[in-house]
Amino acid sequence: MFKIKRAFAIMLIMLVALMAACSSSTGNDATKDEPKESGEVERTDIILATTTSTQDSGLLDVLIPMFEEQQPYNVKTVAVGTGQALEMGSRGEADALLVHAPDAEQELVDSEDVVNRQKIMYNDFIIVGPADDPAGIKDAAVAEALTKAFDAKATFVSRGDDSGTHKKELALWKEANLDPAENGSYVETGQGMGSSLQVAAEKKGYILTDRATYLAQKDNLGDFEIMVEGDESLLNIYHVMEVNAEKHEKVKKDGAKAFVEFMIAEDTKKTIADFGVEEYGEPLFFLFE
Missing domain, CATH: 3.40.190.10 (Periplasmic binding protein-like II)
Known part of the structure; x- marks a missing residue:
């Protein structure tokens, strides 16, 4: 009789343990599959x-x-x-x-x-440069300004990165019948507009830039001013x-x-x-x- 009771008790313990395990497993699955809170959108x-x-x-x-x-x-x-x-x-x-x-x-x-x-x-492209304007390009037409800078061997900074600004700059040189690479003062940065403006300011050179970036950066450029603007060819x-x-x-x-x-x-x-x-x-x- 004692053996029967003992066996029954063991079976009861095993059954309770099995039910607890199943309950735990079901709870974990429910947590795993729980939907996102209402209103939450997957991004x-x-x-x-x-x-x-x-x-x-x-x-x-x-x-x-x-x-x-x-x-x-x-x-x-x-x-x-x-x-x-x-x-x-x-x-x-x-x-x-x-x-x-x-x-x-x-x-x-x-x-x-x-x-x-x-x-x-x-917006538009502009040519900016040092306030003392060593090549005397201020208010000149684009082709004339580039020619003056070229003849004076003034430093001209280019992005040189196949950007839209770089493409525009090369087109303007071509329209002026000039090859900027023949000017020993032509500097290609291979960088973005903001960084290239900084280089031009440090070297006291001229550069073609979009107006928006120049206005956003001008407080960091020192004595740097707009030299050429308003030409139809400078539309951006x-x-x-x-x-x-x-x-x-x-x-x-x-x-x-x-x-x-x-x-x-x-x-x-x-x-x-x-x-x-x-x-x-x-x-x-x-x-x-």
């Missing part, structure tokens, strides 16, 4: 390849948080020269592009590497576009489309139009009517 990373001028001017510091607040995407910004940004697009290494080299952009449109290209904004146009997901399978199509639509939305346009007014007394970018 996806997208890559924006853009120019250093949109970053150095501070514009992206305003626009990206706006976009991320409105959409379930986190933007990973790669700020490089426009040439590099376009190469990333042609290889499907970015989801959206924000660049300013219209002729080079058109090549990607023609090759169907990008779609939904939208004209967003513009920005486009935004999606990298074609039909051609590049890794592209996040929905995220790219959402970013382009955000850039052409009325609230975004107003933000762009107002950007810089309070701090500099003038907008850094202008909208197309």
Whole structure:
């Protein structure tokens, strides 16, 4: 009788232990599969390849948080020269592009590497240099200014990075029928706009820059002034576009489309139009009517 009771007690203990184990396992699974809290949205990373001028001017510091607040995407910004940004697009290494080299952009449109290209904004290029203006280029036409700087062998700093600004600079030299490399005072930095402006200021040289970056950086440049501005050839146009997901399978199509639509939305346009007014007394970018 004692043996029967003892065996029954052992079986009862084993049964309780087994039930506890099952309960624990079920609890763990329930925790693992527990849905996200109501209202929590899964976010996806997208890559924006853009120019250093949109970053150095501070514009992206305003626009990206706006976009991320409105959409379930986190933007990973790669700020490089426009040439590099376009190469990333042609290889499907970015989801959206924000660049300013219209002729080079058109090549990607023609090759169907990008779609939904939208004209967003513009500002202008300017030539800046030391206030004492050693080559006497102030207020000259662009070709005349470059010729004077070339003949005086004045230091001229170039980004030299295949960016939109670099492409524009080379086009202006070509229009002036000059090869800047023949001038022993021509300096290529291989860097972005902000860094190249610093080099030009340190060397007391001239440089082509977009107005937005110059205004954002001028307090750090010392006695550095605008020398040439207002020429029609100095217009600086920005486009935004999606990298074609039909051609590049890794592209996040929905995220790219959402970013382009955000850039052409009325609230975004107003933000762009107002950007810089309070701090500099003038907008850094202008909208197309």
